[in-house]
Each structure stands twice: as C-alpha cells, then as structure tokens.
Amino acid sequence: MTQANTPSSTEAFDLVQAVKDAGFAGMVTFGLCVPIVAFRAEQDMANKLVLQQRWWMALVITGLVIVARFLFSLHQHSRRNDHAQQAPAGTSSALALIKPYLAPLGFGFITIYPLMMLAIHGPSGSIKWIDNFGIQILIYVMLGWGLNIVVGLAGLLDLGYVAFYAVGAYSYALIATKVIPETFPFLGVWAFWICLPISGLLAALWGILLGFPVLRLRGDYLAIVTLAFGEIIRLVLINWVDFSNGYAGLSSIPRPSFFGIPFNASDTGFAAVFNLEFSPIYRTIFLYYVILVLSLMTAYVTLKLRRLPVGRAWEALREDEIACRSLGINTTITKLTAFSIGAMFGGFAGCFFAARQGFISPESFVFLESAQILAIVVLGGMGSLFGVVVASIALVGGIEILRELDFLKEVFGPTFDPSQYRMLVFGVAMVLMMLWKPRGLISTRDPSVVYKERKAISGSMVQEGHG
Amino acid sequence: MTTPLLKVEHLTMRFGGLVAVNDLSFDVHRGEITALIGPNGAGKTTVFNCITGFYKPTEGRLGLRHPDSKTYLLERLPDHHINWKAKVARTFQNIRLFQGMTVLENLLVAQHNPLMLASGYSILGLMGSKSYLKSEKAALDKAVAWLERINLIDRADDPAGDLPYGDQRRLEIARAMCTDPVLLCLDEPAAGLNPRESLELNTLLTSIRADGQTSLLLIEHDMSVVMAISDHVVVLDYGVKISDGAPEEVRNDPRVIAAYLGVDDDEVAAVEAEVGL
Numbered sequence: 001m002t003q004a005n006t007p008s009s010t011e012a013f014d015l016v017q018a019v020k021d022a023g024f025a026g027m028v029t030f031g032l033c034v035p036i037v038a039f040r041a042e043q044d045m046a047n048k049l050v051l052q053q054r055w056w057m058a059l060v061i062t063g064l065v066i067v068a069r070f071l072f073s074l075h076q077h078s079r080r081n082d083h084a085q086q087a088p089a090g091t092s093s094a095l096a097l098i099k100p101y102l103a104p105l106g107f108g109f110i111t112i113y114p115l116m117m118l119a120i121h122g123p124s125g126s127i128k129w130i131d132n133f134g135i136q137i138l139i140y141v142m143l144g145w146g147l148n149i150v151v152g153l154a155g156l157l158d159l160g161y162v163a164f165y166a167v168g169a170y171s172y173a174l175i176a177t178k179v180i181p182e183t184f185p186f187l188g189v190w191a192f193w194i195c196l197p198i199s200g201l202l203a204a205l206w207g208i209l210l211g212f213p214v215l216r217l218r219g220d221y222l223a224i225v226t227l228a229f230g231e232i233i234r235l236v237l238i239n240w241v242d243f244s245n246g247y248a249g250l251s252s253i254p255r256p257s258f259f260g261i262p263f264n265a266s267d268t269g270f271a272a273v274f275n276l277e278f279s280p281i282y283r284t285i286f287l288y289y290v291i292l293v294l295s296l297m298t299a300y301v302t303l304k305l306r307r308l309p310v311g312r313a314w315e316a317l318r319e320d321e322i323a324c325r326s327l328g329i330n331t332t333i334t335k336l337t338a339f340s341i342g343a344m345f346g347g348f349a350g351c352f353f354a355a356r357q358g359f360i361s362p363e364s365f366v367f368l369e370s371a372q373i374l375a376i377v378v379l380g381g382m383g384s385l386f387g388v389v390v391a392s393i394a395l396v397g398g399i400e401i402l403r404e405l406d407f408l409k410e411v412f413g414p415t416f417d418p419s420q421y422r423m424l425v426f427g428v429a430m431v432l433m434m435l436w437k438p439r440g441l442i443s444t445r446d447p448s449v450v451y452k453e454r455k456a457i458s459g460s461m462v463q464e465g466h467g
Numbered sequence: 468m469t470t471p472l473l474k475v476e477h478l479t480m481r482f483g484g485l486v487a488v489n490d491l492s493f494d495v496h497r498g499e500i501t502a503l504i505g506p507n508g509a510g511k512t513t514v515f516n517c518i519t520g521f522y523k524p525t526e527g528r529l530g531l532r533h534p535d536s537k538t539y540l541l542e543r544l545p546d547h548h549i550n551w552k553a554k555v556a557r558t559f560q561n562i563r564l565f566q567g568m569t570v571l572e573n574l575l576v577a578q579h580n581p582l583m584l585a586s587g588y589s590i591l592g593l594m595g596s597k598s599y600l601k602s603e604k605a606a607l608d609k610a611v612a613w614l615e616r617i618n619l620i621d622r623a624d625d626p627a628g629d630l631p632y633g634d635q636r637r638l639e640i641a642r643a644m645c646t647d648p649v650l651l652c653l654d655e656p657a658a659g660l661n662p663r664e665s666l667e668l669n670t671l672l673t674s675i676r677a678d679g680q681t682s683l684l685l686i687e688h689d690m691s692v693v694m695a696i697s698d699h700v701v702v703l704d705y706g707v708k709i710s711d712g713a714p715e716e717v718r719n720d721p722r723v724i725a726a727y728l729g730v731d732d733d734e735v736a737a738v739e740a741e742v743g744l
Contacts, residue, residue, distance in 0.1 A: 301593070308592040309575075309582040312568075316576040319565035326519060326557050327577050327646060328550030337589075447569045451611065451623035455569075461628045462567030 018073035026066040033058035106389075110134075110292060114285045123281045130281075132400050134288050135356060139349055140396045142295035144376040144388035146345030149302060151374065152383035153311065154338035155318030155464060156215070157223040160230025161373055163210075164203040164343040166365035168350025170237065171199040173250040173360055192256035192355050196348060203347020207340035215335040230370055237362040249361025256355045258286055287356050294352060298345045299385050305341070307448050314338050315383075315448070319463045372396075379433055381440025382464060390441050395426070470532055472497045472682050473518070473650055478527035480513050480706075487513040489706040491527070495650065495699075497534075500676055500683045502693045502714075505703035506726060511686045512560065514703070515652055518684070519557045520546035531555065533649060551580045556648035558639045560655045560686075566628030570619055570638060573627050574610035577645035582606055613641040617671065633664035637671060644675065651675065653685040657692045665689060669696050694718065702726070 038058040044050045113134055117126040143165065150158045175198065176191040187194060214225045237244045244250065255263060263270045263283035270286075271278040305311040313334045316324050324331055354360050376395055380387030402418045402425065409416050437443060443459035471494035480488040488510040495501045503511050516522040518529055518541060529541035531553050539553040549555050565573050575582070585602035586592030592599045614620040617637040622630060627638060636656060643651055656672070657665050673696055675681050687693050693700060693714065700717040702710040704726040710717050717723055 304593055305589065308586055308589050309579050310586075310589045310592075312572060312576050313579050313583075315568060315572075316565050316579075319567055320563050322521075323559070323563040323565065324576075325521070325546050326550060326559070326563075327579060327642070328547050329576075329579050330547040445567055447572060447624065449569070449571055449575060449607070451571050451607075451620075453624050455624050457567055457569070457626045461626045 013074070013077050018070055018077075021073055022066045022070040025069040026062050029065040030058060030062045033061055037061060102386075114288045118281065118285070123279050127281055127284050130284050130288050133397055135284070135291055136400065137392050137396045138288070138291040138295050139353060139356075140373065140376060140392040141389055142291065142298050142349045142352075143346060143373045144380065144392055145295065145298045145302060145385060146342050146349065147373050148342075148377050148380075148383065148385070148388055149305075149314070149345070150338055150342035151377050153302075153306065153318065154314040154335060156335060156338065157219070158226045158339070158342070159223050159367075159370055159374065160226035160228070160233075161342070161346055162365045162367070162370040163230040163233040164207060164346035165350040165353070165369070166233050166237065166362075167203045167206050167343075168199040168347030169354040169360050169364070170244060170250070170350075171195065171202045171347070172351040172354045173253045174244075176254045177250060177252065189257040189260050189262050191254045192351075193259070196351050199351035200344045200347040203350065204340040204344035207343030208336055211336045211339040215332060215339065227367070227370075230365075230367060234362050234365050237365070244362075247361060247363075249359060249363070250354075251359040253354050253358050253360065255283065255358060256287065256290060287352075291352055291356075294348055298348075301341075302385065310334070310337055312448055375430070379430075379440055381437075381442035381444075381459070383445060383462075384440065384442035387440055387442035394429070398429075399426070470497075471495060472532060473684070474528075474530040474532075475514075475518070476528045476530070478514065478517060478529065479525050480510070480517055480522060481525045487706050488517070488524075488703075491703070491706070491708050493701045493708060493711055495682060495684050497682055498676065498679060499698040500672060500685065500696050501699045501701065502697035503684065503686050503701050503703065504688070504690075504693055505709075508705075509703040510706040511703055512654060513706075515557065515654055515684075515686060517542070518650075519555055519652055520544060520549035531650065550646055550648070554647060554649045555652065556643035556646045556650070557652040558636075558643050558654055558656060560658065562632075562635045562639055564627040564635055564639055564642070567626055569624050570614065570627050570630070571607075571610055571623045573638060573642050574613060574645050575606055577642045578606045578609065580646075609645060613645060616674075617641050633660050633667075636660065636664075636668070640671065640675075644681070648681055651681050651683050653683065653687075655686050655688065657687055657689040660689075665692060668692065672696055 038053060038055055040052045040054055041049050042052055114126070114130045117129040117134075120126070121129060143161070146164075147158065147161045150156050150161070172192070172195040175195050180187050180191050180194075210226070210229050214222060214229075217225060238246055240246075257263070258270050261268070261270050261273055263280075263286065265278045266272065269278070270276075270282055276282070306315075313324065313329050314337075316327075316329065317331060317334055317338075321331055324334070353364070357364075372395065376388055376391040379395065380389070380391035399422045402422050405418045433440075439459035444456035445459065445462045446456060447454065473495040475494070476492050478488055478491045479486070491510075491514065493501075503514060505511055513522065517524045517527075520541065524542050527542070531539045531541055533539070533554070541549055541553060541555065544553060565576060568576070582602060583589075586599045587596070611620065611623070614623055617634075617640070619630070619634055619638060619641075622634070627635065630638060636659075640651075640653065640656065653672075657668055660668060669692060672683060672685075676683060676696075685693075685697070697714055700710070700712065700714050701708060702717055702720070702723050709722045709726055710720045712720075
C-alpha cells in the first residue's frame with residue numbers, strides 16, 4: 001500500500017494523476033456511450049425506424065463520470081491522510097461525542113413518533129406516516145434483528161428467512177379465521193393475543209424441522225437449501241388451495257384488539273369506550289406501539305442471550321466450528337437454537353404482519369423479501385443491532401421517501417416517477433457500501449464480557465462464519 | 468505399575484487405500500507427560516484426531532479410565548462428549564482461537580457446558596437468577612486465574628487475534644485447561660516459538676503436570692522440549708510404532724535414529740538385520 005511507502009503522514013495531492021484518471025474514465029465512458037446512448041432507433045408514425053442522435057446526453061454522462069472520478073481521487077487522498085493521522089485514535093471523534101446520547105434520543109424519538117405525526121399531519125394525514133414509515137420500518141427492524149441472530153451471531157447464511165415470516169402470518173390467519181370462530185367463538189376479540197405466541201412457536205418448530213437435516217451442511221450449501229426451503233413454503237401455500245386458499249390468499253383476518261376492546265365504530269369499540277370520536281388512526285397508533293414493543297423485546301432477548309453461554313457459543317461457532325467441537329460444544333444443538341430462535345422472531349413478525357394487513361397471500365413472501373432482510377443485516381453490520389435499525393431506515397424508509405419526492409417532477413417532467421428508480425438506487429447504495437464499508441455500517445464487535453476496559457473489536461478480526 | 472489413564476489398543480486408521488495408522492498400541496500414564504514423535508507424515512496427528520473424536524478409527528479401542536475408575540471408550544462417544552464427559556481436551560497444530568472474541572471470552576466459551584447447565588439452558592440465565600450469576604462469577608474467576616498464570620491478564624480485553632504468536636499458543640493451552648481435562652493433547656505446542664518462549668512453555672507444561680489433575684500427551688518436533696519434559700516417548704514411523712520408553716532409551720534406539728536420520732546404503736542390510744525387518 002502507498003501509505004506504507006511514504007514516511008511523511010500527509011502526502012501532496014497528485015493533481016496531474018487525478019486529472020489523467022478522470023480523463024481516462026471519461027474516454028472509456030464516451031466510447032461506451034457512442035453505440036449505446038448517442039444513437040437511438042425509434043419508430044415514427046409510419047412504423048419506420050428513425051435514427052435519433054443524442055450527442056448531448058452522451059456528453060452529459062461523460063461529464064458526470066469525469067467529475068465523479070475526480071471527486072473519488074480527492075476522497076481517496078483525504079481518506080489516506082486521515083488514516084495515517086487517526087489510525088491509532090480509532091473511531092472518528094464526532095461519532096464518539098454523540099454516541100452516549102444516541103440511544104436515549106433515538107428511543108425518545110421512536111416513542112413519541114406517532115403522536116408527533118398526529119400533531120403535524122392531523123388524524124387522516126398521519127396514517128400514511130405512521131403506517132408506511134413507522135410500522136413498515138419497525139417490521140423490518142424486527143425481522144432484521146431476528147435474522148441477525150442466525151446470520152450475524154451464529155454465522156449461518158439463511159436465504160429463506162421469509163419462510164418463517166410466512167409460517168407466522170399463515171398460522172395467525174388460519175387459526176384466527178378458521179379455528180377460533182368455529183371452536184372458541186367467545187375468544188374472538190382476543191385472537192391476536194392468543195395467536196401471537198402460537199405463531200412464534202410454530203415458526204420455531206419449523207425452524208427446528210428444517211434445521212435438523214440442513215445444519216450439517218456448510219456455507220454455500222446451507223444457503224442454497226434455505227433458499228429452496230423458502231420457495232417450497234411459498235409454493236405449498238400457492239398450490240395447497242384447500243389449506244391456504246392459494247393465490248387468492250386469506251382475507252378478513254381479524255385485527256388486533258386493544259386488549260379485548262375492538263377498534264370499531266360500535267358501542268363497545270375503542271372510540272366509544274374512551275369517549276373519542278371514531279377514527280382509524282387509533283388502531284394504526286396502537287399497531288405502531290405493538291410492533292415497537294415486539295421489536296424491543298427481540299432486541300432485549302438478543303442482547304441478553306449474547307451475554308449468556310448460548311450466545312457466546314453462537315459467536316464461537318461463527319469464529320471456528322472445529323475449535324468449538326474440541327471444547328465439547330454440541331454444534332448441532334447450538335446451531336439449531338440459533339435457527340429456531342431466529343425463526344421464532346420471524347414468526348412473531350409474521351403474525352403481526354397478517355394482523356396489520358388483514359389480508360395475506362403468497363405474494364408477500366417472495367425471495368425478494370428474504371434478500372431485503374438479509375441486505376438489512378449485512379448493510380447494518382453483521383451482529384450489530386443499531387446497524388440493523390439504520391439499515392432498515394435507509395432501505396425501507398428511503399424507498400418510501402422516493403414516492404414522496406414530487407418536486408422531482410418539476411425537474412424531469414410530469415411523467416417522471418421516482419419510485420420506479422428504487423431498484424437502481426438500491427443497487428448504487430449496495431455498490432457504494434461495498435467500496436466504503438464492506439463490513440457494514442457498524443463494523444465493530446462489542447465484547448460480551450469485560451474484565452477491565454471495554455474495547456470494540458475491529459471487524460477485520462471477526463470472522464463471517466461459513467456454515 | 469498403576470493402571471494407565473489412556474490405553475490405545477490396536478488402533479488402525481485407513482483412508483481408502485492409505486493406512487495412516489497401523490495396529491498401534493501404547494499407554495498414557497497418569498500424571499506423566501507422554502510425547503508422540505516421528506518424522507513428518509508418520510500419522511501422529513491422525514492418532515490425535517482419533518483420540519479427540521475428529522476421526523472414528525477404522526479398528527481398535529481407545530479406553531480412557533478416570534481417577535474414579537469410570538471408563539470411557541473414546542471411539543464410541545459422539546465428538547462433543549469426548550471433551551464434556553470423557554474430559555479430553557486438545558490444542559491444534561495451526562492455532563484455532565476465536566480470533567474476533569476477546570481473550571477472556573475465549574476462556575469463557577471453554578466453560579460452555581457447565582455454564583449452560585448453570586443457566587438452566589439459558590432460561591434461568593434470561594431471568595437473571597442468582598445461582599447463574601454465581602456460577603458466571605466462578606467461571607470468570609477461573610478464567611482470570613488462568614490468565615494470571617500464563618501472564619496475559621493485561622490483555623484480557625483484547626481480541627485473541629491481536630496477540631503475538633507465542634501468547635496465542637499459551638492462550639490455546641489455557642483455553643483447553645479451562646475444560647478441566649484429565650488428558651490434555653497438545654499438537655506441536657512449541658512450533659514457531661523462539662527459545663525463550665519455548666522455555667516458558669516447558670515451565671507451563673511441567674506446572675500443569677505438577678498440579679496432578681491432568682496428564683499430557685504431546686506431539687512435538689522440537690527435541691529440546693521432548694527430552695526436557697517428557698516422561699515417556701512413543702515413536703511412530705509410517706503409522707507403526709517403532710519405539711516406546713523413557714526419553715533416554717528412545718534417543719539411543721537405532722530404529723529411531725534410522726527413521727530420523729536414515730542410514731548409509733551399505734549399512735541398510737546390517738541395520739535391517741539388526742532391527743529385524
């Protein structure tokens with residue numbers, strides 16, 4: 001590396017080299033743009049192909065690439081100097097300064113968030129903000145934290161996590177629409193609260209059923225089998241029509257009640273009991289707090305488990321499975337616990353999802369969901385709870401935000417729909433992350449036990465696990 | 468003579484057509500350091516892997532007798548029971564520490580099984596029960612005691628991967644010792660150590676022997692270690708035992724010398740006649 005060769009801590013910025021690099025990148029781009037961008041064949045009214053020339057567009061793209069390449073050189077240069085000066089100091093000072101206030105501030109914000117939105121946007125305007133942003137992000141935070149146990153702590157690459165989400169959702173939907181009305185009709189209003197633990201347990205059971213044959217596989221093989229499992233669950237839900245109603249899905253799933261008081265316009269409904277004017281916003285706010293409590297429970301259990309022998313065994317398994325075996329750790333059981341506990345939280349989230357939507361179909365449990373949850377875990381930094389929150393806000397909230405950017409229509413014309421570019425943004429964000437922080441946003445590991453002084457462990461030391 | 472701690476009888480390990488260990492029998496005695504030596508590829512690590520459950524031997528019996536005269540047949544135990552029930556611990560030729568975990572955490576992972584029981588399979592632990600907190604404290608004390616013994620207490624909160632090589636070797640031994648083994652198997656503990664570190668290692672190993680709870684079985688190429696500390700040496704060549712006895716006897720055994728140094732061509736017949744090949 002260059003910094004090893006230069007004894008001085010700062011080196012002069014090589015302008016000539018940077019300009020050369022930028023020019024070269026521009027030439028390559030222009031070369032590529034000539035056939036792809038500059039000429040375009042279009043059909044005219046008479047169905048004849050007309051060659052359009054778009055040289056201005058090729059030039060704009062080339063210009064953008066030149067500027068970007070130049071900025072990248074500048075950035076690399078400043079980073080190299082930062083590195084030389086700050087390497088012993090560790091994390092950047094700005095982050096260290098706000099770090100102690102981050103947790104209480106964040107916690108306070110998410111607690112009053114729905115009330116804040118209600119105050120700003122009024123009862124009807126705030127539903128979108130609480131539901132699409134608050135609840136949606138929190139569901140992914142919870143799923144991310146659940147998967148984090150499997151991928152981040154135990155180092156088992158699970159590409160089919162959405163299967164457990166589906167098991168939880170269908171458990172609730174089937175029990176609440178079929179079993180409870182037929183056998184225990186008096187339990188109707190309590191359906192959600194009874195089914196929540198059942199869905200979690202069923203998902204955990206499926207985790208164990210899948211885990212037993214699969215966990216002897218390692219690395220890529222495990223990933224492929226879990227991927228297949230996710231697809232199998234979805235295909236069964238599509239094809240076993242008697243059981244799950246196939247593509248049509250299950251509808252009129254009972255909504256959660258306020259501990260026995262339903263959210264409806266009747267005399268015994270929430271609004272009437274508490275002397276409020278009826279509005280759907282109360283249910284949305286209540287759902288927000290339910291998922292908030294559920295995800296905080298996930299975080300609490302994860303943090304607790306990390307400090308228990310089982311959590312340390314998970315991390316040891318990620319670090320070195322052979323050493324674990326030599327220390328008398330039953331690796332199969334240890335992997336199974338990680339798998340089933342992760343699945344259980346997926347099941348809770350699924351149950352909540354079904355109750356919130358009121359309608360579920362196999363469409364909600366496609367592979368893309370698994371990929372998105374995994375992306376949240378990897379982007380957040382494997383094993384880091386805080387990182388998962390940031391990544392969920394960025395990935396889920398960021399994509400929702402794109403829908404709100406109406407001012408872009410002023411710039412690009414009325415047909416421009418920013419939400420169509422979400423996959424592009426997603427991809428660019430991934431590439432930037434790989435360049436800038438390949439180990440995720442929070443790339444340090446926090447030790448589970450401390451003798452004298454708590455020191456964060458650099459991510460380059462920590463293994464990613466391969467089984 | 469007392470009954471041996473570990474009795475290896477007719478151990479054979481075949482990988483397809485390759486016979487790595489052939490009809491090997493030897494004893495490891497209680498309270499002794501037994502060294503297993505031999506040229507490269509002699510099958511020493513294969514013997515270790517059979518004893519510690521990483522391989523299931525093709526033939527033979529590995530009988531381990533505890534001080535309370537309970538006997539375990541190691542070839543029949545599932546691999547995690549070899550450490551947990553039969554109390555056989557090992558280290559590895561290429562160090563296998565949990566590099567991203569702190570030095571202290573490494574020693575706590577080693578006490579996984581007793582702690583798991585104490586935490587009521589995590590249920591009592593999640594509820595923060597007093598009895599679990601007490602056993603966790605005891606486990607920490609034990610880890611700290613070992614860190615003081617191997618002079619790594621100042622680095623307790625550093626990741627294990629940051630330690631210098633010699634310290635990693637000692638930490639791996641301490642980690643294995645935290646499982647309270649009756650037999651500690653060390654695969655080339657002195658490999659890559661400088662003479663001073665090698666001397667420290669000798670002191671550590673003899674002090675473990677002096678504690679009286681643990682007997683040691685070690686593979687080693689460094690003869691200064693083998694001759695200085697071992698009570699009993701077993702020599703392997705091509706998977707066959709060629710010598711077995713006190714270090715002095717083994718050192719002067721012509722078969723051992725032939726295996727290590729080779730012999731001149733014109734002496735082959737004479738040596739072969741002498742060793743009975």
